[in-house]
Amino acid sequence: MPPSGPDLRAAIIGTGGYLPEERLDNAALAARFNLDTSDEWIVERTGIRHRHIAAPNQLASDLGAEAAREALTRAGVDAAEIDAIIVATATPDSAFPSTAARVQAKLGVTRGFAFDISAACTGFVYALSVADAMIRTGQARCALVIGAEVFTRILDWTDRGTCVLFGDGAGAVVLRAVPASEGRGILSCHLHADGTQGDLLSVDPAAQVVRMTGREVFRHAVTKLAAVVDEALAANGLDKSEVSWLVPHQANRRIIDAMGRKLNLPAERVVMTVDRHANTSAASIPLALAEATRDGRIQPGELVLMEAIGGGLTWGAALARF
Ligand code: COA
Numbered sequence: 001m002p003p004s005g006p007d008l009r010a011a012i013i014g015t016g017g018y019l020p021e022e023r024l025d026n027a028a029l030a031a032r033f034n035l036d037t038s039d040e041w042i043v044e045r046t047g048i049r050h051r052h053i054a055a056p057n058q059l060a061s062d063l064g065a066e067a068a069r070e071a072l073t074r075a076g077v078d079a080a081e082i083d084a085i086i087v088a089t090a091t092p093d094s095a096f097p098s099t100a101a102r103v104q105a106k107l108g109v110t111r112g113f114a115f116d117i118s119a120a121c122t123g124f125v126y127a128l129s130v131a132d133a134m135i136r137t138g139q140a141r142c143a144l145v146i147g148a149e150v151f152t153r154i155l156d157w158t159d160r161g162t163c164v165l166f167g168d169g170a171g172a173v174v175l176r177a178v179p180a181s182e183g184r185g186i187l188s189c190h191l192h193a194d195g196t197q198g199d200l201l202s203v204d205p206a207a208q209v210v211r212m213t214g215r216e217v218f219r220h221a222v223t224k225l226a227a228v229v230d231e232a233l234a235a236n237g238l239d240k241s242e243v244s245w246l247v248p249h250q251a252n253r254r255i256i257d258a259m260g261r262k263l264n265l266p267a268e269r270v271v272m273t274v275d276r277h278a279n280t281s282a283a284s285i286p287l288a289l290a291e292a293t294r295d296g297r298i299q300p301g302e303l304v305l306m307e308a309i310g311g312g313l314t315w316g317a318a319l320a321r322f
Helices: 026-032 039-046 060-075 099-106 120-136 195-200 214-235 253-262 281-294
Strands: 008-018 022-025 050-053 084-088 113-117 142-149 169-179 185-193 201-203 210-212 245-248 303-310 314-321
Touching: 008 060, 008 120, 008 185, 008 281, 022 026, 026 039, 039 253, 060 084, 060 099, 060 142, 060 169, 060 281, 084 099, 084 120, 099 113, 099 142, 113 120, 120 142, 120 169, 120 185, 120 281, 120 303, 120 314, 142 281, 169 281, 185 214, 195 201, 195 214, 214 253, 214 303, 214 314, 245 253, 245 281, 281 303
Parallel strands: 084 113, 084 142, 245 303
Antiparallel strands: 008 169, 022 050, 142 169, 185 314, 201 210, 303 314
């Protein structure tokens, strides 16, 4: 049994991801929704080439459960060992039961607890932070943290400024309490919100679709992400040269490239999925983590920096040693 209290860390011992079967490229999207846009415009401004779209009968919990199954398998953990399931989502199955409770049921588990977190595209970093705190304090020993979105359900398909940017998917990690002396695990999480900027990126309460002032969000993203990354490194006495991998929220290639340049990281050390997944909101970081661990890029002992910004506004960063 690992010790409890300040000697514990939450290690990421498994990752998983799931993308719905249907893959739609920019030209097909424009044709399907009769949009005045082009593949060239979308690729140049965002880096997005295609995205996946959930089937009509698929809910966020279906995607989340698929990602969770892979994460559990890769961790070598039985679902019955999980005592906390936290799902970050902006597109829950319904107000309640929580999407996390639905995932729990789909995994066939009845022990432990489950709840959702709402922090839009920053949701995974928020959920990771909550799970980390619960593991460090002994409230949970083994946790599933999932980002799951059917974001294309809340898009206005007549608004070319938003509907080309998003996709559906889910990613998951299994966290386990390990002694801090092992040196691995989540080092720290740094969360922020500024509700006064909430209308820059929101779901219209009447129409239930996303509204965004893209240029303003872009401006906030570049400055706030740079600041929170500095905050995370400083909190751990680390220099940017010690970061092995940047695994950023995948909203826009230009934002990701700017963060890579800030950290002096070569492009091959920045995990990029936005070209193939588009922005999957809370799912984008765990999907990228799953891809880069599955293909052997992220290795044990390496330092991974995660950062995200989204509706709220919310933003945050997390540092983890694999
Ligand atoms: N196809 C073609 N033209 C488009 C378009 C599309 N899909 N979407 C917008 N445009 C047009 C606009 O109508 C505007 O035309 P106008 O000058 O005639 O009015 C022009 O392109 C420029 O619009 P603007 O919004 O200023 O473009 P931009 O360079 O800022 O790029 C985004 C738009 C959305 C790609 C960019 O602002 C962005 O990525 N913002 C951050 C969004 C984000 O990451 N959100 C999620 C955070 S979690």
